[in-house]
Amino acid sequence: MPASPRLVVARGHEAPAATQILEALRRAAPRTRDHLTRSTGLSVATVARVVPRLVEAGLVRERPDLVPAGVAGRPSVPVELDVSRFVVVGVHVGLAATTVSLSDLSGRVVASRERAHTPGRFDATETASAVAQMLRSLPQRVPLGAGLVGPWPDLSLDREEAAARLHEELGLDVVSAHHLSAAASADHALRGHERDGVTLYVYARSTASFVLVSEHESRAEVSHPVRLTHFPVDDDVPCECGARGCFAVAAGDQAVGARALGDRLASRADVAALVASAESGDRAADGALRQRARSLGRMAARVRDMVDPDRLVLLGQAFTRYRPAVTEVTRAFAATTRLPAIEPVFTQFGPSIQAVAAGAAALRPVYDDPWGVVPLVPSDPLVPPAGVATERRESTHVLVNDH
Incomplete structure (x- = not known):
């Protein structure tokens, strides 16, 4: 398997403005626009322009209930990640078990299931069915993408093939990564x-x-x-x-x-x-x-x-x-x-590390290019019995951290 790029956990000032704002809100929220300007180094005008777009996309929400009494003006209204709607699908394939999960935009695991499997076996159809069941139980949640992680060098599985099969079953973009690389990125994002x-x-x-x-x-x-x-x-x-x-x-x-x-x-x-x-x-x-x-x-x-x-x-x-x-x-x-x-x-x-790692891999495209991910989501998605999306998108899976 050819080598692939390193996983970028935080892009800092090189990142697009939307990415910097989302990363800042993931580490500490809620924050006012003035606070985001100071913490990111972005201009007041840029923050004022990007935040409303993130709110409109459903990635960020305003918290007027947190404005101190007597304070007026939009810049004083705190904002935070909107974790009420969008989720990402996480799949962790281990030596003895597969963990399937849903995580919100902050990386918090919303739902998770672990099932034993025969070493070296990955059933994409069965996995997609488990995801569909989870989404049916949470009808207000909209999936943005999926992450497939595992200790690949220790598994007798072709990672690219497994990711392609999962993409076909889910109808979602699939980001594949080594599970420790993804877990480290999740820990770093929250710990800082x-x-x-x-x-x-x-x-x-x-x-x-x-x-x-x-x-x-x-x-x-x-x-x-x-x-x-x-x-x-x-x-x-x-x-x-x-x-x-x-x-x-x-x-x-x-x-x-x-x-x-x-x-x-x-x-x-x-x-x-x-x-x-x-x-x-x-x-x-x-x-x-x-x-x-x-x-x-x-x-x-x-x-x-x-x-x-x-x-x-x-x-x-x-x-x-x-x-x-x-x-x-x-x-x-x-x-x-x-x-x-x-x-x-x-x-x-703790014990949710496998689910967290898979969710972290799936969240990378959301943070890297939110405008390229959110518009692809149907406004009223349905979950068919054997899959997740209502339509197949022309896409390839993304591979990071090969080895």
Whole structure:
């Protein structure tokens, strides 16, 4: 698969005015026009011209109820993202499950479903049917596009083919991305940073990988993802690659779940069952999860030492699913890293990270070119039984962050 452009998280002052305003409102809302002028650097005239267009398109709404008593004039009326109508479709394909979701313009997940699947299988028709059911349950919502994400190097799937099949079934533009790149962009959009630098994102669940988000003068880009599937995590478990102690066989969800069943720590080969046992007071299950947490903390420290970032964010259920073990991650990290102390930050998305990542990929075209997306939406869309859109649009899917 050929290499593709890096994913731009925030374009800063290089972005069109509409994009800058939408990004500013996503980070902090509601805001007055004067506030938007100061935060974006756009002229008063530009903000005054673009905001009404965004309101008319249904992307932004005014909040006259927030105007202080005695204050008059349109510039004093705060505006915010209008999250009441438009949504994007998110599809996350993992090793063992597919997550289908709807997210509003802020990236908040409105609805989400996860279903198990056979590894290496992606059923676009079944996925589109699940999306259609979701939209029927939310008839006021209008889909703008779709995002398809996953740990592609670890899946036996052709990403371009999967995106094309989903486009045919949904009748929507499909943006495809590596799931960690999309998750990092979502985290960055909501968290933001007050200074330039590099943020390292390390993901761990059934697969593991890392990306870097580089920021300079309000512009941020995500690097190509790097696999950690065979990264050593201080274990002696043999791997099919010929080495021992690789993440996939020592600390990945599927491996930990299978080992828990074999050790009679859980009722089934599933890490959720192991967590349930630990939460019910099983000390052996608790010990197994804490041991994995220490392995993950050491892995994060070694990756951090390799790239020497300014900030570190840990995300994925392997880090966050069992809350009592989170401190084990930070302690092992601190004991292993050889660089000056840095405090790891855990993702704010928790178990919804897969849905959030897929929604973030789908939202990029909306923020990059809102005028090119919104006019294509029917004013009164109907959802046919096997799809989403009432008509097929001549379009191709967009691919970002190949690797």
